[in-house]
Amino acid sequence: MSGIHFKDVIKRFDHHIVVDHLNLKINQGDILGLLGPNGAGKSTCIHMLCGLLPIDYGDITINDISVKQHVLEAKKLIGVVPQHIALYDHLSAEENVTFFAKLYGLKGNQLKENVANALQFVRLYDLRHEKITRFSEGQKRRLNIACAVAHNPAYLIMDEPTVCIDPQSRNHILESVKELNKQGTTVIYISHYIEEIKVLCNQIAILDHGQLIANGTKKELLSQLDLHEKVYIQVSSLMNSAAKEELENHMQVSNVLWENQQLEITLQSAQLILQDILFLLSKYEISVQSLHIEKVDLETLFLNLTSGTSHQ
């Protein structure tokens, strides 16, 4: 069975449970976005997957290879882009990529070809002979990625790869991830930027207190929750009881608040009934001065599930 499988994984630090009975399956070809507040256990999961930390209970399998029993075999299948830039200052860009690729066992022509491809992939081929001390933060981040992909891993784990970089470099990294995924690489992407996860990932897992609290596509996650959108309308008149009652009776509307000239309507989907609301208001000769829709998005979902908490 291909893919990465977390099977009832538990990790404790002293007596504190950091990862609590985690069951998660990442299918081959997916881009999984791993979300969670600080201290939720995201990095611990990744570090167990990479063999940095022992697994206390349960197991993680990569293409059915147990990380617990055959960690070196399992590690050969993955490439890791660490959260921090982990490169050697005394080496050039090309030497850095070559060093890591050699440690993955690449040799000869294949090594040269893969190193060149990795550098071209992150658009640093022209700077391959430059010492990395002359590189910008964004260029270093891209080189950090090149070092992780040079051996063409089946699974790529990216731990907040876009921290502290400019929007251009971020866009380039996101494009690179999409491109890698098109070529068949399965990606686990950890980020605090929900926008990135939204754009990039077809599967989202949310961790909190070491537990998996949500897992699925964005659509699936939003439908699982009874979340509502809100429409704020600045109207010309004070409260009109008849209009309010009619609004409240609408099937899609959950609640109506009318204070002074401010109307707040809580509903399932503003897109579906916005026309109905405007028609109803015009029927009572209430003119609309301004309108604002508060949509339910991934961020609302995330904050709702995790109660906006940070555990560190």
Next chain:
Amino acid sequence: MRHIALISKNELLQVFRSWPLALIIFALPFMLIFIISMTSSVNIMIYEEGYVETKSTMQSTHSGAEPTIASTTNENTLSINEINVEQVTALSPLQYYTASTLVTCILFQGLGAAISIIDERKDKTFTRLRMLPMKTSTILTGKLVGNALICLIQSLWIIMISTLLFQVDWGQHIEILTITCLLTICISMLIALHVTFLFQSVKVIYSFFYTFIIVMTFISGGMIKDLSNQLEFIGSYTVHHWAFKSLLQGMLDYHILEAMYHIIPLMGTAMMLYIIALIGYRKVDFYK
């Protein structure tokens, strides 16, 4: 083996591409030996009395800034187990202090290895290496082998410049010199490894090495020859003492079996440190 070779090569590149480090490795020993050679005439004055008293029992020595003090007899009437003050006088001060400098430099190279490991942990490259398909012991071995090679190059440099530029005679028994240097390098690297297990701060490691090595060099007679009996007694149980005295025996053309008196404790220390490292590294939390 391939992984160890790659990591060792990276260590060598790291040192030789950094001119301050290369300067310390090559220029510092040269400067030390140069200063010793400049002050050697003063030292000879100190030794002259002892030399006169003991010259009939000394083995030949062919070098030194003051050839008139060298003995011409080939008889070796010294005890094989120890070299006392009188015996040392058969060596030129330049020989004596160059041997001490060599041992001190080898031991100090352990500091380089320790700093390299700590820096790599700090820069997160160590964590990245641990994510690759190889064991942590392989990474550590690679780093230590790399630093041991640097240490070996530095030792060869010291022996070469002291022989060619300052006419220091290292004796006829090259095997004593080789074994002593290799064992001291092993011990130095293993001390470095243990220190990184115990401490995470570069400042603490610096303080530890400076204190440890300077005190050890001093009490083993590597700085001042005439020490009190108590200090000499304590000094006789140090790595510096065994390595230093073994080198001096080599310079005095002792047979290797006679030099074993000092080489065996070096072997024992290296073995003991290796075994402790094997047990200890599994308990180190590299994740911290």
